[in-house]
Amino acid sequence: MQIVVAAVGRLKAGPERELAARYLDRAAKTGPRIGLTGFQVREVTEGRGASVASRRAEEAAALAGLLAPGAARVVLDERGAALASRDFADFLARERDGGRTAAAIVIGGPDGHDPAIRDTAALVVSFGAMTWPHQLVRVMLAEQLYRAVTLLSGHPYHRD
Known part of the structure; x- marks a missing residue:
């Protein structure tokens, strides 16, 4: 299953992009x-x-063009569920095992997501009630994707 991070905004060169x-x-x-x-x-x-x-609708149309048909959509949104890392990994495994060929994790712009994106998500996730800078959200998501891979690979996890 291919994993795509579809994001509104460009991450400029710097330590966050590198991480x-x-x-x-x-x-x-x-x-x-x-x-x-x-x-x-x-x-x-x-x-x-x-x-x-209108900004949300414009961003939703642009994001939709990046998403593979049939991809499991995970939307990052402040109103989403606060998942444990294991639960996020298990979600990806269920989608993979269910025959999905792609998953798209979608990061919105400063105004959030248009309902056209949020309402079609298989999962809506929040990184907490606090507001996070776009650059840090990208780093946190990348780390959680790596953590999901290690968990699903059977690496020891300190929370188990």
């Missing part, structure tokens, strides 16, 4: 043994509409 890339590279090296591949990041620019609704 996110390092985690995704680690996941990409280990993932194929357990049926998780790709680990691509695809970015779209922020919407330019005059209203929040």
Whole structure:
């Protein structure tokens, strides 16, 4: 199953981009043994509409163009569920084992997600009630993807 991170906004060169890339590279090296591949990041620019609704709709249309048909959508949203790392890994495993060929983890822009994206998600996840900078969300997501790969590979986990 291919893993795609679809994000609104471009992550500029710097330590956050390097750290996110390092985690995704680690996941990409280990993932194929357990049926998780790709680990691509695809970015779209922020919407330019005059209203929040028009910006969200513009971003949703751009994001939809990045998502493989039939991909399991995971949307990062402040109103989502706060999952344990093991639960996130188990979700990916269930989707993979259920025959999904792709999963897309979607990061919205500053205004959040349009219902066209959020309402079609198989899973809506929150990294907590606090507001996180876009750069750190990318790093945290990349680390959780790497952690999911290690968990599903049978590596010892300190929480078990």
